[in-house]
Amino acid sequence: MAIYVFETIDVTGAGRGALIDRYQTGWGPHLEDEFGIRLVGIWATGGSTANWPEANVLWEMDDWEQFGRAQGARFPLEEKDPYGCELERHALALRSGGRHDLLVGAAFCPSRAQIRAEDRAGPVVLRENVRSRGGRFPDYHAALESDYIPLATSRGIRLLGAYRHSLRPNVGMNLWSFRDWAHICETMETIETDPERNAWTAREHELLEDTEGWLLATPPAVALGT
Amino acid sequence: MAIYLHEIIHVVPGREDEYMASVLSLGFIPARRRAGVKHSPSLGQFRTAQHSGHSPKVINIWQHEGWNTLTGALARQFQDQQRDSNMEAWWTANTDLRRGGHDRVLLPTDYTRDQEGLARDGVRGRVFVQEIVKLPLGEPPGYLERLGALQAVFGQLGWDVVGAYRVAWRPREALVLWALPDWESLGSLHEAAAADPRLRDWNDYKDNVVQDLDEMILLPGRMNPLALRE
Numbered sequence: 001m002a003i004y005v006f007e008t009i010d011v012t013g014a015g016r017g018a019l020i021d022r023y024q025t026g027w028g029p030h031l032e033d034e035f036g037i038r039l040v041g042i043w044a045t046g047g048s049t050a051n052w053p054e055a056n057v058l059w060e061m062d063d064w065e066q067f068g069r070a071q072g073a074r075f076p077l078e079e080k081d082p083y084g085c086e087l088e089r090h091a092l093a094l095r096s097g098g099r100h101d102l103l104v105g106a107a108f109c110p111s112r113a114q115i116r117a118e119d120r121a122g123p124v125v126l127r128e129n130v131r132s133r134g135g136r137f138p139d140y141h142a143a144l145e146s147d148y149i150p151l152a153t154s155r156g157i158r159l160l161g162a163y164r165h166s167l168r169p170n171v172g173m174n175l176w177s178f179r180d181w182a183h184i185c186e187t188m189e190t191i192e193t194d195p196e197r198n199a200w201t202a203r204e205h206e207l208l209e210d211t212e213g214w215l216l217a218t219p220p221a222v223a224l225g226t
Numbered sequence: 227m228a229i230y231l232h233e234i235i236h237v238v239p240g241r242e243d244e245y246m247a248s249v250l251s252l253g254f255i256p257a258r259r260r261a262g263v264k265h266s267p268s269l270g271q272f273r274t275a276q277h278s279g280h281s282p283k284v285i286n287i288w289q290h291e292g293w294n295t296l297t298g299a300l301a302r303q304f305q306d307q308q309r310d311s312n313m314e315a316w317w318t319a320n321t322d323l324r325r326g327g328h329d330r331v332l333l334p335t336d337y338t339r340d341q342e343g344l345a346r347d348g349v350r351g352r353v354f355v356q357e358i359v360k361l362p363l364g365e366p367p368g369y370l371e372r373l374g375a376l377q378a379v380f381g382q383l384g385w386d387v388v389g390a391y392r393v394a395w396r397p398r399e400a401l402v403l404w405a406l407p408d409w410e411s412l413g414s415l416h417e418a419a420a421a422d423p424r425l426r427d428w429n430d431y432k433d434n435v436v437q438d439l440d441e442m443i444l445l446p447g448r449m450n451p452l453a454l455r456e
Contacts, residue, residue: 013321046300048231048329049395123304126395181301185293188394201397205363213395217304225314226303 002111003067004040004060004103004163006173011053015094016044017223022094023057024219026087034081035070037061040112041160041175043125043216044224050214053226055095056127058161058175060112103163103173108145110159120158121218122177124184128213132170140207144174148200152176155197156183170209175216184215228340230269230332230391231296232401233286236325242273242282245323246447249286251316258312263302266290269341270388270403270452272354272444284324285356285444287332287389287403289341296331332391332401337374339389341451349386350454351405353412353443359400360438366392366400372431373402379424380404384411388452398437405452412443 011019020042028039038060045054061067077084105111115121132140141162149159160175178184191197204211237245252258253265269287290296302310334340339347361369370390377387386405393399406412419425446453 010326014318044304046304047327048233048296048300049331051328052326054326128395181297185297188293208363210363210398212398215300215395217300220304220306220309222306222309224304225311226317 001107002060002062002105002109003064003166004058004105004161006101006103006163007055007057007059007098008101009055009057009098010051010096011055012094012096014053014225016053016055017219017225019055019091019094020044020219021223022087022091023055026090027057030083030087031059034083035073036066037070038112040115041121041125042219044219046124046215046217047226048215056216101173102166104166106141106145106162106164108141108149108159109162115160120160120177122158122179122183123218124178124181125160125216125218126157126174126176126178126184126213127216128174128176128211130172130174130208131210132172132207133209134170136207137164137170137172140172140204143203143207147203151196151200155187155194157187227292228334229290229292229296229394230334230389231266231286231288231290232330232332232391233284233288233327234329235284235286235327236280237273237282237284238323238325239282241323242284243448245284245320246271246273246449248316248320248323249284250449252313255312255316258310261312263310263312264295266295266299267341268449268451269344270354271447271450272356273447275353275443275445278442278444279440283442284447285442330396330399330401331394332389333394335370335374335390335392337377337387338391344388344452349388349405350452351386351388351446352408352454353406354388354446354452355385355404355406355412356442356444357400357402357404358440358442359402359436360398361400361435362437363398365435366397369400369435370402372428376424376428379422380415383414383418384408385415405454407454 023042031037040058040060043056045051061070074081144162156179158177160177163173165171266288269289272285274281274283373390384407388403388405390402419429
């Protein structure tokens with residue numbers, strides 16, 4: 001079972017483009033080359049839908065064994081990773097804080113290799129944070145796999161990730177990829193009149209206590225100015 | 227159907243007015259206008275009064291024609307071609323006025339009036355109350371329907387519903403904004419609640435279903451079309 005770290009980063013001022021660039025050109029290659037930690041994706045939070053300015057980063061490791069080996073080789077940074085120290089220092093002016101979530105991929109969660117091979121990653125991603133009713137998280141993931149993924153796929157929405165939190169019971173996260181912004185528009189204009197989608201919503205209400213989502217955007221090639 | 231972008235902005239203390247003018251200026255930047263960028267109109271702009279939790283905050287509510295204008299604005303921000311570079315320049319030039327914010331996309335109830343309807347009906351206030359309510363999954367439509375049925379009761383006490391909304395992708399949330407003619411009206415609802423059985427029922431229901439409530443008392447910005455002036 002692959003292990004994931006999802007970083008949600010509070011950005012300072014207009015530093016989001018520069019911070020994202022640091023991840024793409026600095027941390028990404030460094031962590032993969034030195035520690036085998038793979039950068040799955042990096043996104044800017046779509047500001048009209050949640051916190052801003054904010055960035056999101058997803059890392060992948062093979063399993064708990066590789067996770068432990070990589071963390072042990074990296075930390076403490078000050079003793080083991082001089083380039084990591086340099087990257088951290090340069091990022092200080094760009095971010096004010098954030099949180100890391102340690103996640104376990106569902107059996108049906110695509111790996112980075114699969115995402116790339118199947119060209120699953122679109123320019124817009126819906127991030128969903130979910131909390132199941134007590135003890136129902138396995139049922140939720142089973143329903144997601146059997147009921148919702150086929151429905152979403154038929155609407156052009158592709159699964160990028162489905163995870164349970166490793167430390168917090170009944171908590172998880174889903175990532176869904178959209179073709180473009182027009183696809184978001186089309187989805188939201190029809191979502192409440194789609195009977196199959198309404199049936200899934202009713203099923204979610206049986207299994208979940210909470211769900212909230214917002215949009216993430218793949219950063220453009222030229223660094224963001226916001 | 228109109229939808230609404232609702233922003234809560236953490237403003238640098240003492241710079242609320244400057245920020246509010248600055249954000250409204252986005253709709254008037256000559257280069258953006260010449261480029262044909264359509265800026266959605268402001269439904270209302272507010273700052274928090276000193277009874278609203280963490281301060282200071284500014285609230286912007288923008289009316290969009292529909293999902294197409296909202297997603298169009300996002301696309302211009304995140305794509306390489308036809309990027310809204312003038313907006314980026316504005317953003318960079320005003321980081322001294324704000325620290326960040328939290329936005330929502332609001333979906334109006336049937337009884338919520340758009341900008342034109344609010345102007346036509348003369349809905350305005352000197353004081354506004356905003357409630358962001360967290361309810362059990364599936365409850366917000368029923369909550370908002372019950373609230374809508376009580377509009378006349380609230381109206382008699384000076385509480386006019388500006389809008390009552392669900393929140394896109396946040397199915398446990400509802401957001402309600404009220405306009406009040408004066409500060410005295412703030413207490414009227416609380417004073418009347420004990421005597422009026424309809425308000426008692428409403429409050430009993432709220433006590434049972436509301437799991438979290440973020441209530442803010444707001445003052446209209448200088449250029450807020452909903453502001454009631456002397």
